[in-house]
Amino acid sequence: MATAIYIAHGLPYLAMLLSSLRGLRTHNPDIDVVVAARIPKPVLPDHIWGPRDRWICVPDDHDMPDHQIAKRMKMDLPDLTLSERSFFLDCDTLVHRPLAPFLRQLDHFDVLLRPHIDPELRSNATAPTGTSYKVGELPHWNSGVIFFRKSEASAELFKLWGEYFDALGLGLDQPSLAGAVAKSAARVGPLPRVANAFTGDLKLRDVRESCYVHHYTSNIDADLCKALEAEMNSLASMNGWSVDDTSRSFFQNRIAGRLARGKSLSGHGFWRRLAARMVKQPK
Structure with a gap:
């Protein structure tokens, strides 16, 4: 048995x-789920929550904004799992296949991560990466999908990640993860693109046809945005919550922020229809 872990704030x-x-749930029905959130467990749609699942209510930390709390909690994943083998998924992911092949790879590795093509260059700090290299000179890794097994080595990697994150003070988790992987004795294996596929990767036929996890980040087209807003409104209705202006405009603002950073959207024509098929409308 394995555990899937999510961190959700807001x-x-x-x-x-x-x-x-x-x-x-569709493709991995036997997986246990742990969710760490800032609120007690809400009313959820049928068939979403299993009898072995665990909802962890995270205490407030008024010294740290929500997005930084979510990043910092990734470094405590070994304390959240229910199993010997686990995986973490960012909330902005869609699962399309059984994930057992990557859990089996943990026979040979402590941690599996997707290599990040572009290192984080917003800081050239030489310390505290634990190495003689600057942050931008180290290999980088995406932290949106992480497979790991319980071991002393993996526990050391996550501990180093947290120490470097706190010391760097960047609010970004990839520079500190780069230092932790470089310094740790953990055996880190590279995840293929199909295990953590960005929307742009889906232009490649082999990735599109074999995608296990689609990590859409801020690459949200009109159909995906509509589906997520419907999911949000349905959840609010079930729990008697009001949807404030910040939440109501969240996905549109996320798209606008992406475009403002000079990035494009990959949701035109065929890609838009593909994204629509990837997301099930809430019942």
Whole structure:
């Protein structure tokens, strides 16, 4: 048995969580789920929550914004799992296949991560990466999908990650993860693109046809945005919550922020229809 772990802070992230859970439950019905959130467990749609699942209510930390709390909690994943083998998924993911092949790879590795093509260059700090290299000179890894097994080595990697994150003070988790992987004795294996596929990767036929996890990040087209907003409104209705202006505009603002950073959207024509098929509308 394995455990899937999510960290969700705020109503929009809960909506993305439910969207991800639908695919996870369809293709991995025997997986236990742990969710760490800032609120007690809400009313959820039928068939989403299993009898062995665990909802962890995270205490407030007024010294740290929500997005930084979510990043910092990734470094405590070994304390959240229910199993010897586990995986973490960012909420902005969609699961399309059984994930057993990557759990089996943990026979040979402590941690599995997707290599990040572009290192984080917003800091050239030489310390505390634990190496003689600058942050931008180290190999980088995406932290949106992480497979790991319980071991002293993996526990050391996550501990180093947290120490470097706190010391760097960047609010970004990839520079500190780069230092932790470089310094740790953990055996880190590379995840293929199909295990953590960005929307742009789906232009490649082999990735599109064999995608296990679609990590859409802020690459949200009109159909995906509509589906996530419907998920959010449905969840709010079930729990008697009001949807404030910040939550209501969250996905549109996320798209606008992506475009403002000079990035494009990959949701035109065929890609838009593909994204629509990837997300199930809430019942």
